[in-house]
Amino acid sequence: MTHVIKRLTAAQLVDLPEWYRYCRHPHGRGALCDERTAFTTHQQYVTGRAGRVTWRVTYVCELHARRFAMLHLIELPAAE
Numbered sequence: 001m002t003h004v005i006k007r008l009t010a011a012q013l014v015d016l017p018e019w020y021r022y023c024r025h026p027h028g029r030g031a032l033c034d035e036r037t038a039f040t041t042h043q044q045y046v047t048g049r050a051g052r053v054t055w056r057v058t059y060v061c062e063l064h065a066r067r068f069a070m071l072h073l074i075e076l077p078a079a080e
Contacts, residue, residue: 003072004042005065007079013037016059023061035061039077041068 013021016037023033037059044055060068069076 002042002044003068003074005069005074005077006040006042007077008038008040020059023059023064025058025060025064033061033064035063038062039065041065 008016013036021037023035023037025033039060039062041058041060042055043058044053046052047054066076
């Protein structure tokens, strides 16, 4: 499994479509986080017996990026 976090630049944040401007990470009981997006998380993993590689990109806020980094033991990118 590969896990990567990337901090979005100011230019990237301006160009985001409306749906990606807010963190959509689920909180408990089906509610979604509504903080502003600051990072993208990238995951690659092998699925099933056939060994196919699947990937996922998620747009998340600072809090959820920090949690993702702690969970996967990776460093959060510094602000530029």
